Amino acid sequence: MPPDPFFSGNGLDRADLVRSDPAALAMLAGRDDALELVWADGLPVIGDDGRLQWQAAVRPELFLGLDGDSPRFCAQQRQVGDVRAAFATVGLLEPAEAPIYAAALSLAGWHSRHGFCANCGQASEAVRGGWSRHCPACSAEHFPRVDPVVIMLAEHDGDLLLGRQPHYPPNRYSALAGFVEVGETLEAAVARELFEEAGIRIAEVTYVASQPWPFPSSLMIGCTARSLGRDLTVDKTELDDARWFTRVEVVAALSGDPDAPFLPPPKTAIARTLLEHWLA
Amino acid sequence: MPPDPFFSGNGLDRADLVRSDPAALAMLAGRDDALELVWADGLPVIGDDGRLQWQAAVRPELFLGLDGDSPRFCAQQRQVGDVRAAFATVGLLEPAEAPIYAAALSLAGWHSRHGFCANCGQASEAVRGGWSRHCPACSAEHFPRVDPVVIMLAEHDGDLLLGRQPHYPPNRYSALAGFVEVGETLEAAVARELFEEAGIRIAEVTYVASQPWPFPSSLMIGCTARSLGRDLTVDKTELDDARWFTRVEVVAALSGDPDAPFLPPPKTAIARTLLEHWLA
Numbered sequence: 327m328p329p330d331p332f333f334s335g336n337g338l339d340r341a342d343l344v345r346s347d348p349a350a351l352a353m354l355a356g357r358d359d360a361l362e363l364v365w366a367d368g369l370p371v372i373g374d375d376g377r378l379q380w381q382a383a384v385r386p387e388l389f390l391g392l393d394g395d396s397p398r399f400c401a402q403q404r405q406v407g408d409v410r411a412a413f414a415t416v417g418l419l420e421p422a423e424a425p426i427y428a429a430a431l432s433l434a435g436w437h438s439r440h441g442f443c444a445n446c447g448q449a450s451e452a453v454r455g456g457w458s459r460h461c462p463a464c465s466a467e468h469f470p471r472v473d474p475v476v477i478m479l480a481e482h483d484g485d486l487l488l489g490r491q492p493h494y495p496p497n498r499y500s501a502l503a504g505f506v507e508v509g510e511t512l513e514a515a516v517a518r519e520l521f522e523e524a525g526i527r528i529a530e531v532t533y534v535a536s537q538p539w540p541f542p543s544s545l546m547i548g549c550t551a552r553s554l555g556r557d558l559t560v561d562k563t564e565l566d567d568a569r570w571f572t573r574v575e576v577v578a579a580l581s582g583d584p585d586a587p588f589l590p591p592p593k594t595a596i597a598r599t600l601l602e603h604w605l606a
Numbered sequence: 607m608p609p610d611p612f613f614s615g616n617g618l619d620r621a622d623l624v625r626s627d628p629a630a631l632a633m634l635a636g637r638d639d640a641l642e643l644v645w646a647d648g649l650p651v652i653g654d655d656g657r658l659q660w661q662a663a664v665r666p667e668l669f670l671g672l673d674g675d676s677p678r679f680c681a682q683q684r685q686v687g688d689v690r691a692a693f694a695t696v697g698l699l700e701p702a703e704a705p706i707y708a709a710a711l712s713l714a715g716w717h718s719r720h721g722f723c724a725n726c727g728q729a730s731e732a733v734r735g736g737w738s739r740h741c742p743a744c745s746a747e748h749f750p751r752v753d754p755v756v757i758m759l760a761e762h763d764g765d766l767l768l769g770r771q772p773h774y775p776p777n778r779y780s781a782l783a784g785f786v787e788v789g790e791t792l793e794a795a796v797a798r799e800l801f802e803e804a805g806i807r808i809a810e811v812t813y814v815a816s817q818p819w820p821f822p823s824s825l826m827i828g829c830t831a832r833s834l835g836r837d838l839t840v841d842k843t844e845l846d847d848a849r850w851f852t853r854v855e856v857v858a859a860l861s862g863d864p865d866a867p868f869l870p871p872p873k874t875a876i877a878r879t880l881l882e883h884w885l886a
Contacts, residue, residue, distance in 0.1 A: 334791045342802060343843070429789025436788070439746070442727035444720040449727065457787075466719070470788050474754045474825055507737075508716070508750050508823055509709025511614045512816040522622060533813035536792040543788055545754055547827075563623070 329603045330421075331537035331548070331596040337425030338391030338398055345389060345454040354397040355386035362386060363400045363430050368407030369415070370427050376420040378427060388433055389455030390426065398426075402452070406435040409541045417594050431540040433457075436470045439542075444468065475544045476515045477503035479600050480526060482553040486576055486604065487524060488588065489560070489568035499579075499588040501597040502568065503546070516549050524568045525559025528552060534603055537596040546596045550604065576601060609883045610701075611817035611828070611876040617705030618671030618678055625669060625734040634677040635666035642666060643680045643710050648687030649695070650707050656700040658707060668713055669735030670706065678706075682732065686715040689821045697874050711820040713737075716750045719822075724748065755824045756795045757783035759880050760806060762833040766856055766884065767804060768868065769840070769848035779859075779868040781877040782848065783826070796829050804848045805839025808832060814883055817876040826876045830884065856881060 344350045354360060364371045364379035371379045386399035412431070419427055433456060443450045443461035450459040450468060459468045479501050480487040488499035504519035506512065513531040520526050528551040537546040560568045571579075571588065578586035580601060591597040624630045634640060644651045644659035651659045666679035692711070699707055713736060723730045723741035730739040730748060739748045759781050760767040768779035784799035786792060793811040800806050808831040817826040840848045851859075851868065858866035860881060871877040 331791075333789075334794070336794055336797070337789060340787070340798065342798075343841070346843075425789050425794070429787070432788035440724040442722060442724050444722050444724045444748070447722035447727040447729065468724070469753075469785070471751060472754055472786050472788055472790075473749075474752055505749070506752050506825060507620070507709070508712035508752055509613075509617055509705050509818045509820065510752075510825075511611075511818060512825075512827070514614070514616055514705070517616070518620065518622075538789045538791060540789065545786060545790075545792075547792070561623070563626075 329535050329599045331535055331546075331599040332421060332594040333424045333428045333538050333540070334536070335422060335425045337429055338393055340391040342457075345457050351389060351455050354389070355383060355399065357397055360386055360397045360399060363390070363398070365401070365403060367411065368403060368405050369412055370430055372415055372418050376418055376423070378423050387452065387456055388430075388437070389457070390430055390433075400430045400434055400456075402437050402456075403434045405438055406431060406542070412541060417592060425538065428538040428540040432538070432543040433470055435540070435542045440468060471543050473544050474506040474512075475503055475539070475546050476506055476512055476519060476549060477501045477546050477596060477600070478516050478520065478531070478549040478551050479604055480520055480524070480528060480551045480553045481604075482556045482570065485556070485570040485572055487520075487526070487553065487558075487568060487570055489523065489565045491564070492566050494566075495589065497589045498591065499569075499571070500591040500595065501548075501600055502565075503597075506547075512547055512549065516551055520551060520553070523561045523564050525557065526553045526555060529554055534600055535596065537599070539596070548596045548600045550600070573605070576605060580605065609815050609879045611815055611826075611879040612701060612874040613704045613708045613818050613820070614816070615702060615705045617709055618673055620671040622737075625737050631669060631735050634669070635663060635679065637677055640666055640677045640679060643670070643678070645681070645683060647691065648683060648685050649692055650710055652695055652698050656698055656703070658703050667732065667736055668710075668717070669737070670710055670713075680710045680714055680736075682717050682736075683714045685718055686711060686822070692821060697872060705818065708818045708820040712818070712823040713750055715820070715822045720748060751823050753824050754786040754792075755783055755819070755826050756786055756792055756799060756829060757781045757826050757876060757880070758796050758800065758811070758829040758831050759884055760800055760804070760808060760831045760833045761884075762836045762850065765836070765850040765852055767800075767806070767833065767838075767848060767850055769803065769845045771844070772846050774846075775869065777869045778871065779849075779851070780871040780875065781828075781880055782845075786827075792827055792829065796831055800831060800833070803841045803844050805837065806833045806835060809834055814880055815876060817879070819876070828876045828880045830880070853885070856885060860885065
């Protein structure tokens, strides 16, 4: 069984055929049981029960999908909250609610930053229940971004390569990661990032699991790779440090041992899933 | 060993540290051995030898990377050629050149369609050797799009589900595919697309290989899935047809048997790689 990172799961039924049917969309938006996600401070509100909060649909602008038969919408947001605020609370979410939070945050955030046509500069308008923006001036159609990121554990002789970014809490180490670029396979991106950030060459890449990461719209693609050597050249513009940890050290970190040599990534991060999968 | 789709491989050394160093970029662009990709009709020119063509760098606007020590650039293109024209010739490329073609076509195409800031509508400018666009009005930074797409073979009881899109040549059948959406894992996207397009529910998703697909900037993520049943409900707005084929029928199609019940996808498509991998 592949592991289940946080934010994974099916979320709502996206009912995508409805998006291209304005009459069906209007009918759903007008129903008495149509609900709209509650936001505060630019983020979906997480209740004390760990669940998202819904209210009667007042501005059913973005169609999130159906929960059973119940239509779920989201209003457009002028601005979405910053990543730091979201990180502070997202771990409180029930896992089953997390993919809905991710879809709503990424979609509303994309609209808030893409009000104009990149092709001609004129104001564009949300269409298809918010799953696209149309430019009335040049007719270009723009779709919400999903930015693929590779995130990977490199292994050498039973040890694991982890690194820390400058903004991490003290002593946290995690998997290295980077955006996939145009013209690259996932495997080429893993090899490039590990060489750029740590100076290692690798021989094999194995896919493990994926995770939507709505800060703002990444698709984390988790892999393991086998390093051909253990000499590191750390890119200090990207990382504070990168080093090899033994299996015993990783076990200590994941079990919360106060003497562990590093603090692991939080349970919401696919890097944590990769570490748990590697140990298993 | 994972299979190698067309457009995969390492291409040029992207030397990404250079991108954030304007002086280093200018030095590379000014070198006597700096080369620029030759374009015609909005596409990189493919020579009779199957290789890309290069000339002395006149407009070194987009930094593609290093070939050994030799800096390689691309000029910005007002417009990139249409997909049909590209398909007609791309199969003539030497496989080792294909990832360079893919990166150049996606990158130049992105600039040609993203001259304005989506956040505020003002003209933006290429920075970092063309790997980003900066908005002087609102300071937003925009990065080239890479759009992840899942493409998958569903299997049931030894048979394979294939479909045909309306624009395919007569009798061609191929893997089903669709864009990954915000808030989705790869696995959820595979399940959603197979249910939307063919009405099947699945139990397992296995990653096989990935491929950059520069028409305009997709990242094809190839998977197999196990279908829980064989009753199909084909979405006729997306597909002309979808049906199950036996292993014997797939073998006949891939071996070019004139009596085969369908024509397979071309060798440039990862769908072909998935079929070959499945048979092996």
